[in-house]
C-alpha cells in the first residue's frame with residue numbers, strides 16, 4: 001500500500017544516447033534530470049487520462065492548476081510570443097499545457113482565436 005509522503009526511489013538503465021538526450025533537455029530547461037523525467041511521466045499521465053486537475057484559477061497572465069498526482073499547484077504563464085510556459089516543467093510543452101489547452105474552455109477559446117499559440 002502507498003504510504004503518503006513517501007517517495008518511491010528506483011534506478012533505470014538507459015542507453016547513453018537517451019541519457020545524453022535527457023541531459024541536454026534538462027540543461028536547456030534548467031531543471032535536474034530527475035525533475036525532467038518526472039515532468040515527462042506527468043505529460044504521459046495527462047495525455048492518457050491518468051492525471052487530472054482539481055481546480056484552476058485564471059488571473060491576468062497566469063493560469064494556476066492543481067495537479068492531482070503532484071499534489072501541488074502548477075503555474076502556467078503567458079509569454080511575449082503568445083505561448084504558455086509551465087513554471088513547474090520549465091517548458092512550453094508539457095502535460096499541464098496540454099491539459100489547459102484541451103480541457104479548460106477559456107484557454108481552448110484563446111487558442112482558437114490565435115491569442116495563445118501552441119507548438
Ligand SMILES: [Zn+2]
Pocket residue numbers: 039074086087088089090094095096097
Ligand atoms: Zn508542466
